[in-house]
Structure formats: structure tokens, C-alpha cells
Amino acid sequence: MENRLYRQLHNDLSRVRRFIREQDLVSLGPEDRRDLEQAAAGLEDRLQAAEDQLLCAGFLGGTGVGKSSLMNALAGAEVAGTSHRRPHTHQVLVYRHVQAQLPPFVEQSPAPWREYVHQADAVASMLLCDLPDFDSLRTENREAVLQFMSHLDLVVWVASPEKYADRSLHEVLGQASKAAGNFYFVLNKVDRLWDRARAEESLEQMQRMGEHFRSQVAATLARKNAGTTGESPLLFMVSAVEEPPYSVWNQLGMFRESLFTRRSAKQTAAIKAANLEQEMRGMCQPLHAERAALEQGAALIRRLRIEVDNEAAAWDRDGANILESWVHNRLEPVLAQQGPGLKPLFGPARMVGAALREWRRQGECRQDGSLQVDQEEELRRLYPRIENLGNKLLTTVLRTEQAENVRPVVDEILNADRMWDRVNSGWQGVIHNALSWRRPIRGLGLTFSQGAVYGVLTMCLLLGLGGRQAWLRLFEQPGPGAGLEVLFGILESLFSPMGLAALFSFALLMLGAGIRFYRSHEQRRKDWARIRGEQVCAELCRVWNDELEETNRRLEEAQSSLDDKLQALETILNSGR
Known part of the structure; x- marks a missing residue:
């Protein structure tokens, strides 16, 4: 196809189908996606077949408006004979020149149809379709006829002075997916308004009726096109039964010249392309709704990210308070036992330590280094903080109109149980590493001090x-x-009263020194546990704050995904047509 609009439509349809297949749409369910995909595929098939230069024109009107006589008058021959009566009122009568090929869409149409072949050369390049009277169409057949109409290049809406204001005409007109520029409106049988004796009044009456009909059609088209009025409808006042030369009020000749003048291939392509473009616009209406949903969803997630940023200070403060308390009360006593035990002590200090530990054994249970974070009640006080964040953000979602499209994404990101599981997993890893770390407490100075003191006391x-x-x-x-x-x-002196007194004093001094060294050793272990606890607490706080950053990151990814979809959709909907 050389027509630029054809190439543009083909590219747009390809982008639409690729977008539907590859993107997760937020406002369209699986059935809507399937219907849109089928509509795009059908339109693309019709676009491929649009090279056929046979122009397809449909005549649509109410019962008794004279469609057959109008087609005969336009063709200059009897192509629609009185014997061509519908066995059923919902059939489409197709009139084809003997040398023209029947378009595939007719044979594939779900609407019932019947073909008649003629030899009127004036309409050899056109396929004339007499559509069922719309005022006799049953509801179940209307969709099939409208689908048949979607394949037509031109539609002639025929009315009469008695039926031009019929509501059913405007209902069908509002449902037709066709470019308004390819609609013709004919007010037939106006000879009934003509009275030669009252010529001036008759012309005025015809003019008033024509303007009324035109204004009604323009209003219907404006509603159909969302308020866009467009060009004035093409309206002709005719009498199909009058023989040439026509009266001054009979515009049948003008209508024939406008409708059946042989068109160039370029003109025919423009007509077909304009109709396909109009149908594509109608097909893309769900994508306009998708664009609105994407814009609202992206704006909502941006607001949620701002709220998450505003929560960062309180989140950090609440986590630090509880984690510092837990580390001091629960973790540091366990860390204090993660050292060399009584190995750095010897002599009286070791005896004092062994005795004190044996004495405390009944009242204290040594931690085995297997703290389970999910069983720590003090840490579970932070779970409501996660729930509070999720509830606050979900409240913002619920207060936003049209937010149901992104609600599943937000629910997935703000799932409190999953967030708590990730935090627990991170905490458990930090605590496991802390309890598995066996950095020795240096005791050379303590060992030297013990040896020196014990030696001096013994020498004395x-x-x-x-x-x-x-x-x-x-x-x-x-x-x-x-x-x-x-x-x-x-x-000799050892067993004397003075010797026993010296020995007792020596024992007290050694015991005092042992107690002093044991307490010094214990303080060193507690100081080490405190310093190590501060390091572990900082790591636990980092895990806690990382979860808030992870939530913000997931929201950012969701926003980026919506922005990417929106950009791709904008390219499709705003393509230069």
C-alpha cells in the first residue's frame, strides 16, 4: 500500500497488538484483552484487504422510504427489481456488477445476505448493499447488521418526510462505526411536498424540513463523536420517481454525481482508510480508559512514595528504641558468655570464678546462642509498626478514586506478613553471625598481673x-x-600461733586478689559485650530501615512500570494521524 494513512494504520495496529500481548493492563480483564486483541486482528485483516478498489456502498432506511427506487434512479437502470424481495426482513440484499468480484467480507458476514447480479455499467465499480429496514430489525439481528456495515466504505441514510425524525434512525446512526465524512443523508419522496400552485410555500417547507433533518443528524453525530461537531452532514433532497430533467428542487442529479462519479484509486483508498481510522478510534476506546487508569495509578504511587519518605524518621526512631532495649536486655548477656570463659584466670581467681558460677547455676540458665527472633516478644512489638504503615498507605489508596486498578499491586508491596518475614530473616542472620563470632578477649595483662600479685603475696x-x-x-x-x-x-613457724595467723592472712589476701581479678575479667567481658552489642544493634537497625527503603524501591518499580506502560500507550494513542 502506497497510501501513507494505510502505513500509519498498519503501524498503529501492530503497536496495539504488541502492547496488548506484552503488557499487564490494569483496567482490562482477560476477556476484555481477548476481545480487544480479536478486534485489532480483524481490523488488521481488513486493512490488508483494503487494496480492493471496489467501493462498497450501503443503503439504510426505514420501511417504505424508497431505497430500491433510489438505487435504480441513481444507476439509471433497474438493478433492484420489484421481484427482489427479502424472504426475511433481516437479510442484506447485495447488488454486484457481473464483472466485479464479491468481497470476502460478504461471504464471511454473520448477517444473512442474498446476492443479485446486474449489468448496469454506471455502477460497475461499486457494490450496492440494501440493508434491512432498521425499524423492523430485531435486537438480536442489529449487531450482525452493524458488523456488516463496518465493512462498507459509504453509507447512504435514506429517510422520507414521514420518517426523517424516526428515533430508530438516530439510534442506529449513533452506533455506526464509520467516518462521518463517508455518510450521505437523503430525504426521499420530497415530491409529496411539492405543489405547483403554491411553489414558493412548498420550497420553504422543503427547506425547513431539510434544515431540521440536518440539525438532528448533526446533533446525533456530535453525541457519537463526544461533542465534536465536525463538518456539516451531506444532505440531499430528492425524488427517485421523477424522470429527467429534474425539477429545481430535486437534487438527485447532484447526489448521483457526488456518489457514483468514477473515483480514482487514491480517492477510494482515502475513503477506505478514513473508515478504518474511525473504526480504530472506536476500538481504542478501552485503551483511553487504560491510559486514564495508568495516569491515576502512577500519581497514586507517587503520593505513596512521598508518604513513605515522610515516615522514615518515625520508622527509624521506633525501631532504634525497641532494638536498643532488646539488645541490652537479651543479647548482651548472651554475648558476654561468647568468650574464653575462665581460661585467662588461674589460681584463686579461677577458683572464685568456678565457685561463683556453680553457685549461680541454679538461678541462671546459660544461653546457648540459639536466640529465635520470631519468638522474641519485645521484637514483635515492631510488627504493629509495619501494620500501621500498611494501613496508613492503604487508607490513601481507598480515598483515591479509580484506585482499584492498582490496589492489587499496592497490597502485594505492603503485605505486613511478608515484610515482617523479610525483617525477621535479616535479623536472624545478623544475630547468628554475632553469636558465632569467637573473637578472643586479650588477657596477657591480666595474666601478668595475677602472677605478679600472687608471687608477691607468697614471697611475703x-x-x-x-x-x-x-x-x-x-x-x-x-x-x-x-x-x-x-x-x-x-x-617450725608454720604451725605456731603466729604462723597460723600469717597463713590465714595470706589466704584472705589471695582470696581478695582472686575476687578482684575475677571481677576485672567479668567487667572486661561485659564491656566487650556492650561494644559488640552496639555494633549488632546498628546492623539490626540497618535491616529495619532497609525494609522501609525496600518498600519504597518496590513502589518506585511499580511507578516506573506504570510510567513505561503509559509512555508506550501514549505513543499509540497520540500517533500522528
Whole structure:
């Protein structure tokens, strides 16, 4: 096809079908998508077949308006004879020139039809279709006739002075999917208004009736085209029974010249393309509704993202308060036990530690490092905070008109249980890593201090028990004899009252030193647990805040998806036609 409009229509239909297949539409259900896909496929098939230069014209009117006589008068021969009566009132009568090919759409039409072949050369390039009288059409047959009409290039609406204001004519006109520029309106049998004796009054009456008919048609077309008035309807006042030369008031010659003058291929293509364009506009009405739904959905999600951003400070504060309390009360005592135990201690300090732990064992249960986040009641206090966020955002959704199209997407993103599961999973990983970390607590200084203190106390005890004179002789004259003298002196003094008192004092001092070293060791472990707890708390807060950012990210993805669909749809609906 060389016609530019044909190429544009083909490209638009391809984009429509691709959009329907590839995009998840928010306002159209599966059945609506299927119907739209079928309509686009059917229109594309008709676009491919539009190269046929046979112009198809349909004549539509009420009972007794003279459609057959009008077609005969226009053709200059009897193509629609009186014997061509419909066996059924809902049949379409098709008049084809003997050398013309019957278009495929006629044979495929669901409307019942009957064909008649003629030899009137004046209408050899046109297919004349006498459509059923619309005032005798049953409701169940009207759709089939309207579908047949959608394949016609031209439609001639025939009325008479008695029936031009018939409501059924305007009902069918409002339902016809055809370019208004390819409609012809004929007021037939106006000879009944002519009175030679009252010529001037007769002409005025014809003019008033024609203007009234034209205004009614224009109003119907304006309603059909959503208020767009367009060009004035083509209206002809004729009498099909008058023989040439025609009276001045009979516009039959003008109508014949306008309708049946041989058209060039370019003119025929323009007529067919204009009709297909009009039908495509009607087919795309659901896509206009989809565009409105996408615009409203994208605007709604933008508002939700703003609300999420406004919640960030309160979200962070609430999470930090509860997490810090839980870490201090529950996690730090467990972390304090994740060290070397009593290994850095020895002597009295280790004995004190062992005794105290044995004494506390009945009152305290050692944590085994298997904290389960979902079983921690204090942490579950944050679940209502997630629910509160979802309820707040869903309230915004419910207050927005036409929000039901994006409600499933928002519900999926703001599902409190899924959000809580993700937070729990992240927290559990952080806590598992914290409890699995075995960084040793350095105890070299503690070990050296214990050895020094214990050694000094022991040396003082030995010096006191051995006596001053014995030790001086050992230092002045070192030897076995002096050493034995010191040893016997110690043994002699050990069981004396003074020696027992010294031994008791030594034990108290050693116990005091052991307690001091044990407490120092415990404080070091608690300090380490506190520092480690602060680190873990920061990681838990990060997981908590990441969930809000994840929610915002998902909303952003949903908005981006809607924006992409909207952009693709705008390209289709705003294509230059």
C-alpha cells in the first residue's frame, strides 16, 4: 500500500497488538484483552484487504422510504427489481456488477445476505448493499447488521418526510462505526411536498424540513463523536420517481454525481482508510480508559512514595528504641558468655570464678546462642509498626478514586506478613553471625598481673615464716645448709600461733586478689559485650530501615512500570494521524 494513512494504520495496529500481548493492563480483564486483541486482528485483516478498489456502498432506511427506487434512479437502470424481495426482513440484499468480484467480507458476514447480479455499467465499480429496514430489525439481528456495515466504505441514510425524525434512525446512526465524512443523508419522496400552485410555500417547507433533518443528524453525530461537531452532514433532497430533467428542487442529479462519479484509486483508498481510522478510534476506546487508569495509578504511587519518605524518621526512631532495649536486655548477656570463659584466670581467681558460677547455676540458665527472633516478644512489638504503615498507605489508596486498578499491586508491596518475614530473616542472620563470632578477649595483662600479685603475696608469707636471721644468712652465705635452715624455720613457724595467723592472712589476701581479678575479667567481658552489642544493634537497625527503603524501591518499580506502560500507550494513542 502506497497510501501513507494505510502505513500509519498498519503501524498503529501492530503497536496495539504488541502492547496488548506484552503488557499487564490494569483496567482490562482477560476477556476484555481477548476481545480487544480479536478486534485489532480483524481490523488488521481488513486493512490488508483494503487494496480492493471496489467501493462498497450501503443503503439504510426505514420501511417504505424508497431505497430500491433510489438505487435504480441513481444507476439509471433497474438493478433492484420489484421481484427482489427479502424472504426475511433481516437479510442484506447485495447488488454486484457481473464483472466485479464479491468481497470476502460478504461471504464471511454473520448477517444473512442474498446476492443479485446486474449489468448496469454506471455502477460497475461499486457494490450496492440494501440493508434491512432498521425499524423492523430485531435486537438480536442489529449487531450482525452493524458488523456488516463496518465493512462498507459509504453509507447512504435514506429517510422520507414521514420518517426523517424516526428515533430508530438516530439510534442506529449513533452506533455506526464509520467516518462521518463517508455518510450521505437523503430525504426521499420530497415530491409529496411539492405543489405547483403554491411553489414558493412548498420550497420553504422543503427547506425547513431539510434544515431540521440536518440539525438532528448533526446533533446525533456530535453525541457519537463526544461533542465534536465536525463538518456539516451531506444532505440531499430528492425524488427517485421523477424522470429527467429534474425539477429545481430535486437534487438527485447532484447526489448521483457526488456518489457514483468514477473515483480514482487514491480517492477510494482515502475513503477506505478514513473508515478504518474511525473504526480504530472506536476500538481504542478501552485503551483511553487504560491510559486514564495508568495516569491515576502512577500519581497514586507517587503520593505513596512521598508518604513513605515522610515516615522514615518515625520508622527509624521506633525501631532504634525497641532494638536498643532488646539488645541490652537479651543479647548482651548472651554475648558476654561468647568468650574464653575462665581460661585467662588461674589460681584463686579461677577458683572464685568456678565457685561463683556453680553457685549461680541454679538461678541462671546459660544461653546457648540459639536466640529465635520470631519468638522474641519485645521484637514483635515492631510488627504493629509495619501494620500501621500498611494501613496508613492503604487508607490513601481507598480515598483515591479509580484506585482499584492498582490496589492489587499496592497490597502485594505492603503485605505486613511478608515484610515482617523479610525483617525477621535479616535479623536472624545478623544475630547468628554475632553469636558465632569467637573473637578472643586479650588477657596477657591480666595474666601478668595475677602472677605478679600472687608471687608477691607468697614471697611475703615465706619471708615472714622463715625469720629475718635465717634469710640474711641465706643471702650472705648461700648454700645447702643455709637453705635447710630457712626451710626448717618456715616449717617450725608454720604451725605456731603466729604462723597460723600469717597463713590465714595470706589466704584472705589471695582470696581478695582472686575476687578482684575475677571481677576485672567479668567487667572486661561485659564491656566487650556492650561494644559488640552496639555494633549488632546498628546492623539490626540497618535491616529495619532497609525494609522501609525496600518498600519504597518496590513502589518506585511499580511507578516506573506504570510510567513505561503509559509512555508506550501514549505513543499509540497520540500517533500522528
